[in-house]
Amino acid sequence: MRYRHKLIKSGGVWELLSYEKEVATGKDAVRENAGRKKQSDHDWINDAETKMKNRSDVLYRARKQVFNQANANANAWNEQPKFFTLTYAENMQDIKQSNYNFKKFIQRLNYTLKIKLKYTLDPTMDELTEIKTVVSEW
Structure with a gap:
């Protein structure tokens, strides 16, 4: 097809x-020359x-x-999904510390709201190497 x-x-x-x-x-998806490509001398460029x-x-x-x-x-x-972005006031570059902070944030939020939130996390680095966390909650 x-x-x-x-x-x-x-x-x-x-x-x-x-x-x-x-x-x-x-x-229809049968390809010609299927298999490994032959590497030329200039592939590393x-x-x-x-x-x-x-x-x-x-x-x-x-x-x-x-x-x-x-x-x-x-x-x-x-229910409508909620998407929001969390950023640091200062320039945070340590991904392990960022993940730890987010984990503690969710634990406190779950305790305060007395529910267990379902979420998907997407930690990204922007152009200034600052960590931004996009969270989708449903």
């Missing part, structure tokens, strides 16, 4: 994806750039999937 558009439903949210080239699946681009693409897809799952799960019980 080949397609250029894909419709994704996540809870009550619909998303239409359009592709420049056709996407092939199943029998683009290797760092390729790794950074691939890493960026993987992180984008992972975050997108988390948001879609949050929408699908939260809307299953007629």
